Amino acid sequence: MGNVKSGQIVLEGSEQGFATTRFDALLNWARKYSLFQYPFVTACCGMEFMSLNGPRFDGLARFGAEAPRFTPRQADLLWVVGTIVQRQAPVLKRVYEQMCDPKYVIAFGTCASCGGFYDNYTTVPGIDKIIPVDVYIPGCPPRPEAVIDGLMLLMDKIASGRRETPAIVKPHNDPVGDRLVTLGKGSPRELEIGPQSRTRDDRPNTPAHAFLPKKAAT
Amino acid sequence: MSQLLLDKLKARFGERILETSSFRGDEVAVVAPTDWLDVAQFLRDDPACDMSMFIDITVVDYPEREARFDLVLMLYSLHKGHRVRLKTRLADGATVKTVTPLWAAANWFEREVYDMFGVKFEGHPDLRRILMYEEFEGHPLRKDYAADRTQPLVPYRPEAKDKLAPFRADEGMPFGRRDWSPRDDAWKTDDIAHNEEHLAEAIANDPAETR
Numbered sequence: 001m002g003n004v005k006s007g008q009i010v011l012e013g014s015e016q017g018f019a020t021t022r023f024d025a026l027l028n029w030a031r032k033y034s035l036f037q038y039p040f041v042t043a044c045c046g047m048e049f050m051s052l053n054g055p056r057f058d059g060l061a062r063f064g065a066e067a068p069r070f071t072p073r074q075a076d077l078l079w080v081v082g083t084i085v086q087r088q089a090p091v092l093k094r095v096y097e098q099m100c101d102p103k104y105v106i107a108f109g110t111c112a113s114c115g116g117f118y119d120n121y122t123t124v125p126g127i128d129k130i131i132p133v134d135v136y137i138p139g140c141p142p143r144p145e146a147v148i149d150g151l152m153l154l155m156d157k158i159a160s161g162r163r164e165t166p167a168i169v170k171p172h173n174d175p176v177g178d179r180l181v182t183l184g185k186g187s188p189r190e191l192e193i194g195p196q197s198r199t200r201d202d203r204p205n206t207p208a209h210a211f212l213p214k215k216a217a218t
Numbered sequence: 219m220s221q222l223l224l225d226k227l228k229a230r231f232g233e234r235i236l237e238t239s240s241f242r243g244d245e246v247a248v249v250a251p252t253d254w255l256d257v258a259q260f261l262r263d264d265p266a267c268d269m270s271m272f273i274d275i276t277v278v279d280y281p282e283r284e285a286r287f288d289l290v291l292m293l294y295s296l297h298k299g300h301r302v303r304l305k306t307r308l309a310d311g312a313t314v315k316t317v318t319p320l321w322a323a324a325n326w327f328e329r330e331v332y333d334m335f336g337v338k339f340e341g342h343p344d345l346r347r348i349l350m351y352e353e354f355e356g357h358p359l360r361k362d363y364a365a366d367r368t369q370p371l372v373p374y375r376p377e378a379k380d381k382l383a384p385f386r387a388d389e390g391m392p393f394g395r396r397d398w399s400p401r402d403d404a405w406k407t408d409d410i411a412h413n414e415e416h417l418a419e420a421i422a423n424d425p426a427e428t429r
Contacts, residue, residue: 087351089372121358121368129374 024161031076031102032158035065038075040095043082045109048141057144063151072098077154078131083111084124096131104154107136108147116140128166136168221245223302226266231257246303254289254306255315261293261302262320269293269302272321275328277335281361285309287337291317308337316342334359 037060041049052059053066060066069075072095084092096105107127110116113136115125127133134157137150146169153167224238224245234257237248249257261269273292280286285307294301308314316339317324328339329348336357339345347354351371356363 086368086370089370093372120365121363124370125368129370130372132375 025159028159028161032155033064035063035077035104035154036067036069036075037065037077037079038070038072038095038099039068039079039081040092041079041081042084042088043109043111045082045111045141048144048147049079049081049108052144052147057148059144059148059151063148063155065151072096073100075099076103078103078105079108080105080112080127081108083116083118084127084130085122086124089124089130092127093130102158104134104158105131106150106154107133108150109142110138110140113138133166134163136166138169142169223261223267223300226264227257227260230260230264244303245301246305248305248307251289251306251308251312251314254304255317255320257304258291258293258317258320261304267302268295268298270296272317272323272327273301275317275324275331277331277337277359279335279359279361283307285312287335289314289331289337310336313338313340315340318342333357336360 039049051057053061065077072078076099078096078099080092096103105127107113111118111123112127113133115123119125124130135150135154137146139146142150150167150169153169157163157167221240224235224240224247227247228235228238231249231253234253235247235249237246239246247257261267271294273294275289275291278288278290280288287308287310289306289308291304292301293304306314314337316328318328318339318341325343326348328342329344329346331337332339332342332345333347333349334357346352350358353371354369
């Protein structure tokens, strides 16, 4: 019998020339390496989305998610890249509804995740008000590393087959060090905020995969 | 320099120019709504004025005034290089003649003014909303439009009313949609320790935390 360990399929008996595994594990393994994306790009995050696809990061092709499909009927991964205004919300909802199951949604950037600083009459405060989201990638815009992190989170979710809890890419440690330099009166001055929370968020700097549902014990 | 323009306007229209002012090269003339089109026409056609280019038309809302809207028309002369700003004051519901026949570029700008402030233009060829959707009620840039009022076209998912895990009320952002009202002077203080303290307090009182 094959089993699932930390998102990977362990094939047993391969030295005998054949292998066994669970069918759903095999299917999810195939799905996670063949995502067909539908880019719904509306704002400045689109520039970062392009750089993600460029040769320096090559952030989608390496994961088998390169081929874009410009009809939602042929896509299973919806990238919502940028601000979604109230006027666009019906369009986004329709695009999502046209996709075939299983379908996945990534909220790329702060605006797609929560509306960002557009707290006013124009903007949807997060696309999860309209459609369910699998992975949130905050950032204004997020760096390609964060997006790759988010894509890998999604692949983990697909492999585990458990999608109840959305995943979020958390900020990683700042290589600059423990001190945050701020500008203000008497600037520059340094503010000691400790090694574990270099954002103003008080939570410990949890690695992103900790937000995934716990995997079933084998 | 273009004080000449204001002099010329006064010479031509006399009492119909209600006010003029000039601040660091910005010349402003205020007229009554009924004289709006006449003065604009003169500014475009008079060879000394020669306001060939329409720059912008916009509105400033002063809700405490009876005539609450200042309609502002900005013009530029491509050949002479001078500018002038023409204003008129409108009460809520008052109309003014469109300047679209003089400058075709004014068409969409007047639609925007109508969309955002509800000022109506007589004789406009196509006075519809331009940015907001037809279903939108009210005019969002009026000062009495509530800053946090949204009018969603798609009903929100019931499970998204409270933010889904793993977000808290600040939606995962340190500057999120938290209620900042008790300390809305925080941005002025530049006292980071003070702000951090308030942030910690707000997080402690966050209903999503106690869930």
